[in-house]
Amino acid sequence: MHTVRVIRRAGQGDAEAIAALVNQAYEPYIRRIGKKPGPMLDDYRQVVADTHTFVLEEGADLLGVLVMSLEDTGLLLINIAVQPRYKGKGIGKILMAFCERHALRNGCDAIRLYTHELMTENIAIYKKLGYQETRRATENGFARVFMRKALSVR
Template identity: 65%
Template sequence: MLATLRRANPADADTIAVLVAEACSPYIPRIGRKPGPMLDDYGQVVRDELVFVALQGERIVGVLVLRHEGRELLLVNVAVLPACKGQGIGRLLMDACEAQARTAGCEAIRLYTHERMTENIAIYQKLGYRETHRATQDGFARVFMRKLLG
């Protein structure tokens, strides 16, 4: 089933939190603690950030959290339900991120991920993101990446 996108609303917050927990919990053993997105208050996130959900029918199967920072768009979080991986939902969300950045006149998209989430780093590289640096932030060993928009 093809997924569609819409802006998240406050009623989605609990479902988004469950989705993020399902998507991120496999990384806990690898990084030794809950990944940063699992620590967020999604009621607050939906109020404060630009949040989109991917739907299959009425079911939320993916989430995209964005923040405008000057001339750049920060991709704060992208997550897909594990049961729905491989269906193009992640790509739909990443394409929506880029479209949002272009519509807003941004010159680049930035993101970060944990250095042990190597498969995510590889995906972002395939999508044109380049590593800018590595640093520890909020106790997490992060890889920072950026994609220039032409």
């Protein structure tokens, strides 16, 4: 029996599970950057209320989460996290493709994101997906790399 993967809008009832997934996904970076990464500090009840948050689930399993916010003509990808045991199984790719479709459906011409400069593997993934570095800056005590991808609106 094959379980279907579903991407759906997150509700308040998902906040606790999302927080747990985010903590597990970002925990390995604490030692590297010397403190908890920004997404681990968020209140996910507030995040779910204020943003476009989607979860990817398979049966009862939460595989990943995507947190986005609409800006003028663009979309800000605030957070993407994959349950560690599903890393390397294409979940991130599925979520990034959904992010682009969501941006296009909402009339956006670009997606912006930022990541910590020490999360080098993430920067490499984003570059492979067509994101270009626009600047580096320290924000809220985090050394961030800002990236952008222009979308071709069909």
